[in-house]
Amino acid sequence: MRILPYKILLSLTIDIISLASNIYTPLFPRILRLRVMIKEVKTQVNVGVAVDVLWKALTKDLKDILPKMMPNLVKDADMLEGDGGLGTIYLFNFGPGIKTVTYQKERVSEFDESVHRIGLEVIEGGHLDHGFSHHKATFQLTSTGEQETLIDVTISYESATEEDIMPPNTPSSTLLFIKNLENYLVHGAP
Numbered sequence: 001m002r003i004l005p006y007k008i009l010l011s012l013t014i015d016i017i018s019l020a021s022n023i024y025t026p027l028f029p030r031i032l033r034l035r036v037m038i039k040e041v042k043t044q045v046n047v048g049v050a051v052d053v054l055w056k057a058l059t060k061d062l063k064d065i066l067p068k069m070m071p072n073l074v075k076d077a078d079m080l081e082g083d084g085g086l087g088t089i090y091l092f093n094f095g096p097g098i099k100t101v102t103y104q105k106e107r108v109s110e111f112d113e114s115v116h117r118i119g120l121e122v123i124e125g126g127h128l129d130h131g132f133s134h135h136k137a138t139f140q141l142t143s144t145g146e147q148e149t150l151i152d153v154t155i156s157y158e159s160a161t162e163e164d165i166m167p168p169n170t171p172s173s174t175l176l177f178i179k180n181l182e183n184y185l186v187h188g189a190p
Contacts (some may be wrong), residue, residue: 038134041155043171047182051143054151055116057185058106058139059084069184070177072097086111089123101126109136116141127157134158137174151178 022086039180057065062084063077073097082088087111088108094101104126119138127135140152153174 011132013035037068039157041157042153042173044150044152045175045178046144047149047151047178048147049149049182049185050147051116051141051149053185054141054149054181055113057181058141059111059113060117063090063124064183065181066092069180071095080105082108084108088118092126101129110138131160132157133160153178
């Protein structure tokens with residue numbers, strides 16, 4: 001009986017799994033190797049909005065608020081599946097203020113109402129058309145007062161190549177989104 005080296009066994013196993021699930025590609029082993037290279041960027045911001053109001057805006061009302069809040073950036077938003085909870089899929093069509101992409105689909109991949117935590121993962125278009133194989137923004141809301149909320153933001157991403165391509169303005173863009181949301185919730189539509 002001949003014993004095969006570990007790498008050959010792993011490669012054969014991957015090929016068998018790939019063929020069995022009809023997703024065979026020569027890049028499959030490379031994708032597995034790159035998948036462990038997810039990086040994170042964290043930031044936080046305080047806003048003058050009650051946690052329950054902010055939570056509702058980020059979950060149930062997101063598709064209605066975004067086009068009103070940033071009409072130059074988000075032309076329209078649709079909830080394709082779900083009700084704002086886990087598994088919900090959103091389609092965001094971008095306006096003239098975003099020239100490099102026309103749309104982005106996101107799935108709610110984390111949702112815990114008891115601790116006010118939501119994660120939105122890009123599943124099509126947007127960041128995935130610009131060198132990312134994974135892009136997710138997670139928002140953790142913590143009440144710090146009657147009308148105050150601390151938002152911890154974690155952006156996890158993975159480059160489709162072995163280069164680190166996180167645009168330097170992504171954390172600041174996320175903070176700008178949050179500040180615009182705060183302004184919208186406090187003062188109404190622009």
